[in-house]
Amino acid sequence: MVSIVDSWDAFKELVYVMWTAIHLYILGAIYVLKELNRKTQIISSVRHLSTDDTDLPKRLDNKVAIITGGSRGIGLEAAIVLLLKGCHVIIASSANPKTLNQLTNTILATVNQQNTRKEKIGKLEIWRLDLLSIKSVQQFVDKFHSSDVKNLHYLVNNAAIMFAPKKVTDDGYESHFEVNYLGHCLLIWALMPVMVASAKRCGQRSRVVNVSSSTHYARDLRINDLQSEDIYSPFHAYAQSKLCQIMFTYSLNDWLATHPMSGQYITVNSLHPGVALTELYTNVWWVKMLPALARALFRTSKEGAETIIYATISSELEGVGGKYLEDCAIIKSSPFSLNKQYQQKLWQKTWQLLEDQIHGLPNPIDS
Template identity: 30%
Template sequence: MPKSSFTPNSLPNLAGKTFIVTGGNAGVGKSTVAGLANRGARVYLGARNTDKALEAIQDIKGSLEQPDADIVYLPLDLQSFRSVVEAAQLIKSKETSLYGLVNNAGIMGVPFALTQDGYETQFQTNYLSHWLLTYHLLPLLEATSSSSPIGQVRVVNLTSDGHQRFTVQEGIRFSDPELKNEPAMTRYGHSKLANILHTKQLHRLHGAWLVTAAVHPGHIDTDLNKKATGMVPPAVLRVMVPVMKCAGVLDTQANGALSSLYAVASPEFTDAGAYIVPYAKIGSASDAAMDSALAEKLWSWTAQRLQEWL
């Protein structure tokens, strides 16, 4: 696996700063929460399941050098736009500043299904709901930036090299965003391309005060691999995942969090709008991901689709 000199201990003291990590109860998100909390930050752990979230918080606290870490559960179901808006409203009612948002949660390679809002599950969970959450938190982020040194307020979107490997010819299929007749991993790649385009447009619109990054965490040993039953049958996954781990194809969750921590809180990261690859390095995204016109079109299309929730 690629190596980097960056470690979570490379981060400065984050006492007095607040961050949000979606999907913080497991996998890369859980390690991201731990890395921020261990440097003194208050971290909101966004998750759908209360019991799993509270269990994760206790696990994290038990693993840290400072067991009194400030980690707060944020109820958040990304398959419900109502839940997303309520989570943003809760943050704005409780906090006067927000230094970083890590849009980490995601699903991969699952069978085709629609959310209660009528969108394909991967596209809503990975992209649409994170766009909506970010939109509602932008005023708080901007207010924080106005009273802070430049470059400290950040939004990080988790993406994947799947945005290059699993594509449709037009990049984003606006006429058929559900992609029902495409393979599960094409639907995944579709959502991950949207994550980078979201990052690009955030940088264009708000780059004067907001630092953004799209992060490919690497090929990591998480539950995502075990749930990708839209890609291969469950019995095959049960065999594949341990083999890939032993072969070194899948890296640890702690390493998977390195690039997120680097992007959201390290003073070493200064390339706003960048695509970050394993680990804590600037990489090159696909041509479609760098298409400014496509990014602008996706932003406008998304705002129109989500108008009732804005």
Template identity: 30%
Template sequence: MSVSPSPITTAFTAQSTADEVVAGVDLSGTRAVVTGAASGIGVETARSLARAGAEVTLAVRDTAAGARVARDLTATTGNDDIRVAHLDLADRSSVGRFLADWNGPLHLLVNNAGIMATPETRTAEGWELQFATNHLGHFALALGLHAALAAGAAERGGSRVVALSSAGHMYSPVHFDDLHFHRRPYDPMLAYGRSKTAVVLFAVEATRRWADDGITANAVNPGGISTGLQRHFPRELREEFARHEAAGVFRYKTVRQGAATTLVAAVAPEFANTGGHYLDDAREAYTVPDDADPAEHPHAVKRWALDPAAAERLWSVSAELLRAAA
């Protein structure tokens, strides 16, 4: 992993849009997968990639919705190389079918799909749903696509994985002694936070393990965007977010602005062949101690999310969970 002496910056800002990031970028011949691309920022991520000429596979739970998005993307970009594939990240058999159907190299994997603050729910394996979806499902997907990403890297001099995290990572590290809330009372926001910390740790360890194959991974915080992701928010949490916005702690972005940081990690030359970073507002975020107040540092990354020892441990634990459930 390449370690920069100071945070990596770009010409883009919190106000930049995804289309601005890809302006002048030619992605002809690039094969990309975007999970959760039937709604929200996933749609705009896929749209900008398609506008730049990429072949884009929309990996979605609702294939009918995916087909509607594909038609819209073709109509708005002129790119008819948009594909739709079923993928339910909380269902191991669905991930397996997606992987079995994939053929050829892959140059860009965008782990965009996610759920937030859901009521306590468990998968068939007994895994907590947010951890299973946001981390384990994407982990299994990336593992299964490793050979395709390596082949893509050999073609293009590098392939990239972009993993969507959140400022929510600042509220919880990964608790290895109780990954699935079997011992602690379930808290939907803490569960969300640890799943998003896991996403960053994945990017750290994936880069360490796969950099020699030409594969790098970075995590991004898209920022505050009002989408269906917040549908499980209780009233008090919505009121808290409103107070934070009124106080200037953060500002809601448009969906196209929300997709911009993903596109920076995906195509910006500043992040070519360097990984294990956490991006916020189109640049690498600054790091703060684990006890830092999230309200005072909404655009930072906590040390626990970049800890190489925790990243290595999470990879091993996650791989074992998948093996045990096979």
């Protein structure tokens, strides 16, 4: 028999889910209007990035990039641009290991089809990475260090899940928090030493790019319930994980500023890629019901990759870190994301959770 307490808790969670959904759908409506303006340029001018823009390098030979979630959607479109410019791209994918070879061939076929200039394309590798598992992140890092890849110039943290049903991972974390945020934090920290060394060798700073979301504007951190144990909403869980990414970006930028041995060689920025119609919207009911409307309102994956490409390789951002970007421009993130006190609290909690995984690396919470 269901107790009164259980019924009350279920009612509270239902109200909370509805409330957070309303927040995000209102914000979503605003961003759909922004997408319409981007298409029409009626209200304001919005930059459309071309891969031939003068602030983008024509070639990226001898450069190496890792893109999480790069086997589809906006991550794939960014990978294709880098490959066409001659970059060595390692896609970190959670795809079935048995399909990775076929996936590699499929992507290369697409790249070759788009290579109208018949220039040398970069090397493509797809490595297994399941961000639902801290162990998988460690195995990915170990594979990188044991491989013949000695440089890393660009780390694009793009993989994500959105509005997923409640799930606790085998590591004990809420799934949005681990996939979108915590796993990427460990990946960044573990690969920072090689990014520093790569920057020293090539004379240009390495770049960390965190692909976040405009949904962060709609939510604040539940700093004492980051795992959504007290009450769960998929809408809050997603938005909070993206807010965490942005706040981590600011904290990492501050840490780098006080550690010049690393900071002079790495920049870190976060961004909203725009409302692009990708598989990320699998759990959005109206997109499933009205796909034609979604196609009319949203940008394509290729358009969604533009700000990622800009943040990763544009000369305009050389030496620029600790910024939040939309439509290839620096803008202000939410007031809450700029709160230094909460940035520091999140920074401390993050490294407490990852304490056992960062032995032998620089101490992220030293003075």
